[in-house]
Amino acid sequence: xxxxxxxxxxxxxxxxxxxxxxxxxxxxxxxxxxxxxxxxxxxxxxxxxxxxxxxxxxxxxxxxxxxxxxxxxxxxxxxxxxxxxxxxxxxxxxxxxxxxxxxxxxxxxxxxxxxxxxxxxxxxxxxxxxxxxxxxxxxxxxxxxxxxxxxxxxxxxxxxxxxxxxxxxxxxxxxxxxxxxxxxxxxxxxxxxxxxxxxxxxxxxxxxxxxxxxxxxxxxxxxxxxxxxxxxxxxxxxxxxxxxxxxxxxxxxxxxxxxxxxxxxxxxxxxxxxxxxxxxxxxxxxxxxxxxxxxxxxxxxxxxxxxxxxxxxxxxxxxxxxxxxxxxxxxxxxxxxxxxxxxxxxxxxxxxxxxxxxxxxxxxxxxxxxxxxxxxxxxxxxxxxxxxxxxxxxxxxxxxxxxxxxxxx
Amino acid sequence: xxxxxxxxxxxxxxxxxxxxxxxxxxxxxxxxxxxxxxxxxxxxxxxxxxxxxxxxxxxxxxxxxxxxxxxxxxxxxxxxxxxxxxxxxxxxxxxxxxxxxxxxxxxxxxxxxxxxxxxxxxxxxxxxxxxxxxxxxx
Numbered sequence: 001x002x003x004x005x006x007x008x009x010x011x012x013x014x015x016x017x018x019x020x021x022x023x024x025x026x027x028x029x030x031x032x033x034x035x036x037x038x039x040x041x042x043x044x045x046x047x048x049x050x051x052x053x054x055x056x057x058x059x060x061x062x063x064x065x066x067x068x069x070x071x072x073x074x075x076x077x078x079x080x081x082x083x084x085x086x087x088x089x090x091x092x093x094x095x096x097x098x099x100x101x102x103x104x105x106x107x108x109x110x111x112x113x114x115x116x117x118x119x120x121x122x123x124x125x126x127x128x129x130x131x132x133x134x135x136x137x138x139x140x141x142x143x144x145x146x147x148x149x150x151x152x153x154x155x156x157x158x159x160x161x162x163x164x165x166x167x168x169x170x171x172x173x174x175x176x177x178x179x180x181x182x183x184x185x186x187x188x189x190x191x192x193x194x195x196x197x198x199x200x201x202x203x204x205x206x207x208x209x210x211x212x213x214x215x216x217x218x219x220x221x222x223x224x225x226x227x228x229x230x231x232x233x234x235x236x237x238x239x240x241x242x243x244x245x246x247x248x249x250x251x252x253x254x255x256x257x258x259x260x261x262x263x264x265x266x267x268x269x270x271x272x273x274x275x276x277x278x279x280x281x282x283x284x285x286x287x288x289x290x291x292x293x294x295x296x297x298x299x300x301x302x303x304x305x306x307x308x309x310x311x312x313x314x315x316x317x318x319x320x321x322x323x324x325x326x327x328x329x330x331x332x333x334x335x336x337x338x339x340x341x342x343x344x345x346x347x348x349x350x351x352x353x354x355x356x357x358x359x360x361x362x363x364x365x366x367x368x369x370x371x372x373x374x375x376x377x378x379x380x381x382x383x384x385x386x387x388x389x390x391x392x393x394x395x396x397x398x399x400x401x402x403x404x405x406x407x408x409x
Numbered sequence: 410x411x412x413x414x415x416x417x418x419x420x421x422x423x424x425x426x427x428x429x430x431x432x433x434x435x436x437x438x439x440x441x442x443x444x445x446x447x448x449x450x451x452x453x454x455x456x457x458x459x460x461x462x463x464x465x466x467x468x469x470x471x472x473x474x475x476x477x478x479x480x481x482x483x484x485x486x487x488x489x490x491x492x493x494x495x496x497x498x499x500x501x502x503x504x505x506x507x508x509x510x511x512x513x514x515x516x517x518x519x520x521x522x523x524x525x526x527x528x529x530x531x532x533x534x535x536x537x538x539x540x541x542x543x544x545x546x547x
Contacts, residue, residue: 051438059438096437097437098437098438098439098440185439185441186439186441186443187443188439188441188443189436189539190538191538191539191542212464214459214464215463251459252455252458252459253451253454253455253459305439321444321447322447325444325446325447329445329446330445330539330542330543331432331445331446331542331544331546333459333463333544335542336465336466336541336542337464337465339540339541339542340464340465340541343541
């Protein structure tokens with residue numbers, strides 16, 4: 001039976017932890033608070049160490065909290081990160097996404113900096129500033145940087161944050177055996193979608209949407225063991241999903257993966273969602289990393305990386321690239337469908353469309369079609385935001401874990 | 410034109426049995442050559458056959474190709490053709506047309522059998538940001 005306006009807006013008859021208001025996906029003020037309370041407090045993946053192999057190699061990164069960053073490897077081979085902002089007149093220091101800069105010189109007035117963030121030259125400093133201001137006052141703003149968990153470069157703009165190890169906790173334990181060999185990025189592309197970043201992370205946090213993917217229905221969903229996979233929640237909003245065996249040859253034109261992955265059973269699949277918007281997706285022969293970079297409540301940049309063991313032979317690498325492209329490339333079977341899904345959500349949830357609720361109500365003993373992965377995320381979101389995801393405009397002081405109990409470990 | 414009209418069998422009829430198709434691009438971000446799609450003729454047939462089973466964007470594409478150079482082999486059995494490619498996407502709702510991608514096409518064409526057939530095609534993309542992507546090759 002269809003519903004009238006009042007019925008449409010009626011609060012779902014679920015516990016408060018089992019649905020959210022769509023305001024959390026559309027409201028500009030909430031987005032700005034997310035930048036401040038979540039993205040500027042959490043560890044975020046900026047790039048991979050294989051993108052900075054040599055001394056002075058750098059990579060620029062638009063931090064989802066807002067700050068433009070330079071990630072650069074120093075002469076001592078240590079990777080550091082700085083705001084990509086000249087302290088003089090606020091100009092962008094490095095324009096290209098990647099390069100090599102022994103000396104970072106602002107094009108505007110030629111102020112120069114080294115790879116440790118020290119100011120090393122202010123043009124005509126004495127004439128202009130006499131002894132009132134000098135290089136000692138003009139260092140770059142450094143951002144905490146650590147490398148780990150598969151060689152990714154993590155950054156945190158909060159000087160008082162916990163260590164990366166404390167932030168990640170045990171959430172990566174399922175991948176411990178799989179990330180010990182050096183990796184390198186072989187695929188990179190971005191997608192811009194008019195949607196909210198949480199909707200993308202939600203898609204990576206639930207497998208009920210396998211109904212959208214013909215490929216997954218055939219190769220996974222109707223195979224034995226599919227419903228044995230379980231979500232496990234960890235502190236700080238992270239979650240993992242255990243492995244199963246994918247039957248790739250069930251897809252017409254598909255074939256079983258031959259190349260495999262160190263420490264992973266043949267056809268295996270492990271997924272780890274890192275709060276607030278990163279996903280490790282290790283599927284048989286390829287590791288995919290998604291990094292969500294929101295530009296606004298309804299505008300999202302997603303960085304997609306495909307990674308492989310550095311030790312690959314050319315033949316192994318070619319096979320991995322084909323495996324990756326079949327489902328996850330820009331022309332792949334699944335990625336296009338996933339992106340269409342969140343694009344459609346963005347269309348339907350735009351401000352004033354009268355979209356009201358998103359349900360996270362499925363309970364199946366935390367197996368693959370349970371929506372507990374999303375509930376776990378929004379418990380952390382609510383705690384950090386001081387807002388309840390089901391009623392975000394009612395500001396409350398939430399004690400830790402008050403919205404939803406963490407998932408069983 | 411056959412791909413624009415989604416007449417996939419007509420397209421495949423233009424291809425030699427040894428046909429090899431690839432979409433490639435260079436990523437300045439990771440400083441690497443990338444292959445985004447790669448199939449032989451059977452793989453292309455499978456890709457087209459599976460399309461109705463997938464959820465896809467149904468906006469039609471218009472592939473605009475300008476032939477730049479045609480270089481015959483010394484014995485005249487093949488030609489290497491380089492063309493510029495522009496791909497436009499037109500929305501179904503309202504019919505807005507937007508530029509979707511630009512690049513170049515590198516074709517090897519066999520002239521041996523009386524009728525030219527495609528031996529290989531490398532769609533070399535400059536555009537790397539394709540929004541929510543597309544299921545049908547360029």
